[in-house]
Amino acid sequence: MAVPSDLIVSVSGIRGIVGAGLTAEVTARFAAAFGSTVAGQRVVVSRDGRPSGEMLRHAVLAGLLGAGCIVEDIGIAPTPTCGFAVRQMNAAGAIQITASHNPAPWNGLKMFGADGAVLPANTGAVIRGLYEAGAFARSAWDAIGSVSVPPDVAADHGRAVLDTISVATVAGQQFRVFLDANAGAGGPLGTQLLADLGCDTIQYACDPTGLFAHEPEPIPAHLGDVAPWVKQHECAVGFVLDPDSDRLALIDETGTCVSExxxxxxxxxxxxxxxxxxxxxxxxxxxxxxxxxxxxxxxxxxxxxxxxxxxxxxxxxxxxxxxxxxxxxxxxxxxxxxxxxxxxxxxxxxxxxxxxxxxxxxxELPQYAMLKTKFTVSRERLPEAMAALVARWPDARINRDDGLRLDGGDWWLHVRGSNTEPVVRVIAEAPTAERAEELCRQAGTVVTG
Missing domain, CATH: 3.40.120.10 (Alpha-D-Glucose-1,6-Bisphosphate, subunit A, domain 3)
Structure with missing residues (x-):
């Protein structure tokens, strides 16, 4: 079975629009493919708050149970809690049902190994191969897996975080904090953590309903309506989470959104x-x-x-x-x-x-300006374009581990070709916005020339 053209497959899982590229059938097949690599072993399953997650959860369970897996279903939980649970329970891996910061129609599967980390590319490629071939481990009627609900692993996750700092030092300041979980999975844990740190928390969309209060990616452009509330409520800081809670955005005490x-x-x-x-x-x-x-x-x-x-x-x-x-x-x-x-x-x-x-x-941090752009360049022209960039900045330090990165004295450029469309992404950072813009413009001229 070929991967649907509107399904995004990455090194760590799959993502698509529910009912289009991402269906119950596709989800069950990917879960079965993952389950085939850990057949009969313990697997953690969790999801963010998106309403579609309940349907996909059943598909994931079907795929894993058919491979004889022992499933620990921790329910709605942040992605880092899912990874934490793998190590806590000595599981063979995990599947988190989430589309991270994608809009509400999207969902997906994020897969973890026994170390509680997202799967590396080589393991992800094996699972994709099993999915495409339909080569799944299939248990007999008396060897089907099981599902159980373990004790609250989120509480253990929170305690582990608190153990890395001085709780008394933070609690002594009695900070008032604004927490925007945007109806994602991190609201309950974030609220509890802040309470344990002695903070007075102003909660915004902290119930994990998955009904987003604003665009899900926590970048300044999406927080214009939320940011003023930090100052209005006289908070020392505003914390903003994405739907599966693996990213943290900041709003300062003046209501200014800070770069991610x-x-x-x-x-x-x-x-x-x-x-x-x-x-x-x-x-x-x-x-x-x-x-x-x-x-x-x-x-x-x-x-x-x-x-x-x-x-x-x-x-x-x-x-x-x-x-x-x-x-x-x-x-x-x-x-x-x-x-x-x-x-x-x-x-x-x-x-x-x-x-x-x-x-x-x-x-007081080092001050830089960053600009992210993209330019249309055919895949065939990429090698020539990269060589031309090196020739344009011959004194820059070169790194080719991921596309091309050029480091100057106080600036850098990172240029990467897209895997899905005929574009190159160009990111520049320099001491001023004008210099970053100039670098991107010059790089664009070179790669499209």
Whole structure:
């Protein structure tokens, strides 16, 4: 069976519009393919709050039970809690039913290995091959799997986060915090975590109904109506989660939306204060974290884009923290998944220890401007376009681990070809917005020339 053309298949799972590319049949087949790689073993299943998740849950259970899997159904739970549960229960893997930050009509499956990390590309390719071939493990009538509901693993996840900081230091400040969970899976855990930290929490859309209060991707462009409430309620900070709660966006005490790149930078600053060590970020993440690592005398490594790639390099370098510039923080003490609850705890700790408002902490970070653009370029022309970019900036440091990255003295360009359309994505970062715009324009001229 071929993969439907309107179904997106990535290294960690599948995603599509429910009722179109993503159906119960497709979902059951992918779950059966995953189940075939862990046949008869324990598998964690969870979902975000999207209403379509209940239908897809039944399809996932059918696929896994047919492979004889012992399913631990933890219900509606954040993606990092799902990864945490895998390690907590010594499971062979997990399936999280989520479309992350995609709009409401979308849903998908995100798959985890026994280490609680999203599947690497090679394992994902095996599962896709099983799906396409229909080569599933099929249990006899007396070997069908089972489903049970374990104790509340979210509470254990929250305690693990609290164990990484001084709760008393944060609680002593009695912060008032605005939490926007946007009806996603992270509302209950986020609310409880903030209560445990002694915060007075103003809750917005914290019930996990999946009926989004605004566009689901937590970027400044989608938070214009929400941001003023932080100042109106006299909150010290606003935290915004995406639907499956693996990203954290920030709003400062003035009601200003902060770049999603800042979340990781502040977390890196705090973590290196706790324990110096290696930092891992991806090729498209701001240089802020790199500069902070250098200031702390610590190495910073860059991986290819993608959570699985970041995690792989974190393991190889024994990093103490890593993540991506989309608001994703990974602390290996908790798990191998982007975890906004870690980010919340670290940022509140930084505010409490330094006795500074969030706006001041942000202003004290290294200052850069980033611009993301794309240009139409045929796949056949990509090698020529990349060579032309190298010739245009001959003095730049070159990295080809993920497309082409060029590093200048105080700027960088990252150029990647799309796997699904004839475009190249160009990201530039420089000390000023004008310089970043100029770099993107010049790169666009080169690759389309």
């Amino acid at each position: 790149e800042v979340t990781l930078a502040l977390a890196v600053k705090y973590r290196l204060r706790q324990q110096p060590g290696a930092v891992v970020i991806n090729m498209s993440t701001s240089r802020m974290s790199e500069d902070l690592a250098a200031a702390a005398g610590c190495p910073c490594f860059r991986s290819a884009v993608g959570e699985a790639n970041v995690v792989g390099l974190m393991r190889a370098t024994q990093a103490v923290i890593g993540g991506e510039g989309n608001g994703g923080v990974i602390d290996p003490r908790i798990g191998w998944v982007r975890d906004p609850f870690v980010g919340m705890a670290f940022i509140l700790s930084l505010m409490a220890e330094d006795r500074k408002p969030l706006s001041q902490l942000v202003a």
